[in-house]
Amino acid sequence: MLDVSRLARDGIATIQPYVPGLTDDELKVRYGLSEVVKLNANENxxxxxxxxxxxxxxxxxSAHHYPDGTSGLLRQAIAQFHxxxxxxxxxxxxxxxxxxxxxxxxxEQGDExxxxxxSFSQYSFGAAIMRANVKAVPLKPDFTIDVEAMVAQVTDKTKLVYICSPNNPTGDVLMMDAAQWLLDRLPEQVVVVMDLAYNDYSLRADRVQETEALLADPRIAFIHTFSKLYGLAxxxxxxxxxHPDLWSYVNRVREPFNVNRLAQRAGVAALADAKHRQASIEHAQKGRAFYQQLASELG
Known part of the structure; x- marks a missing residue:
């Protein structure tokens, strides 16, 4: 029988497929449950x-029609929101x-x-499919991101630097001054990706977030999700x-219909619902306070 590994692109065999947690239905069948409350996926x-x-x-x-390949209405709503x-x-x-x-x-192959x-595993996965090398910088003993150590790892082969704030899974929030310190010390060939998936849950006013000045720098990208705060996982x-110049190149490899019609319309509606957004933030804050109190009582 043909060994399929001989046909696969070099490096593919070393990639470990992502293994998601069990679904609600799988948990119900496996453990004989009628209801399941999952805490591991950070769902709303x-x-x-x-x-x-x-x-x-x-x-x-309208599901029989193709979606807008540019997600035009959703992009308009996001632009207005920000x-x-x-x-x-x-x-x-x-x-x-x-x-x-x-x-x-x-x-490219050999980049860093x-x-x-x-932190979030998908950063390393993206590097692996392109055969780039990942330099994983340990957090500080207090579980904060060590931006100084990350800068020290930069070489002429470094292309991407990822920051997750609040960090998944530790919850550390990167402050704006620390982010600026990092950006000021990175060479021009490095693109910095700030993953702000949980940023709306942070109580820190000085946390890193988009500014007009940062968006004017074509080396910086901020990414957000509708999966958490907006409950559209x-x-x-x-x-x-x-910066538009950065997206102009990313768009060349983006699939033309990468976001379906339902997701686009739901995203527009979710952004318009300030009441639900605030309720989601407050619910998470109450849950956090509860667990902090419980942990304190347990010593």
Whole structure:
């Protein structure tokens, strides 16, 4: 029998496929449960916005039509929400899609990617498919991201540096001054990706976030998701904010219909629902306070 490994591109065999957690249905069958509450996926306990649910109900009637290949309406809504130009916005099939697109755009075999460790696994996956080398920089003893150590790892082969804030899984928040310190010390060939998937849950006013000055720098990309705060994990939609010149190259490797109709409409509706957004933030804050109190009582 033919050994398929001989046909696969070099480096593919060393990639470990992502193994997601068991689904609700699988857990029910395996353990004989009628109800399941999963905490490991960081899903929104309140579910989607009622406006998003209604938008999906309406849009399903047009499922026989292809989606807008540019996600135009959603990009408009995101641009308005962040007070930026539509040209600053790129929409993806979840933030995972954007990470993969950035890898395909900027990495070649032998390039280097610097990531904090532990952090979101998809950064390393994007590097692996392009046969780039990952430099994982351990967190400090207090579990904060060691930006000084990350800068020290930069060489002329470094192409991407990832920062997750708040970091997944430790929750460390990168402050704006630390982010600026990092950016000021990186050479021009390095693209910095700030993953802000959980940024809305942070209480720190001085946390890193998009500014007009940062978006004017074509070396910086900020990525967001609708999976957490907006409760749309099952629809797979995320977005990035960056200088238009950066997206002009990423768009060359992006699939033309990468975000489905339902996800696009749900995203627009979710952004319009300020009440649900605030309720989701407050619910997470209450949960955090509860666990902090419980941990304190347990010593």
């Amino acid at each position: 306990a309140l579910g989607p916005s009622p406006l998003a649910i209604e938008a999906v109900r309406q849009e399903i009637q 007070a930026v130009s539509e040209n600053n916005v790129l929409v993806g099939n979840g933030s995972d899609d954007l990470i993969k697109l950035l890898s395909e755009t900027f990495l 990617v610097i990531v904090p460790f532990p 099952g629809l797979r939609v995320g977005y990035g904010l960056a």
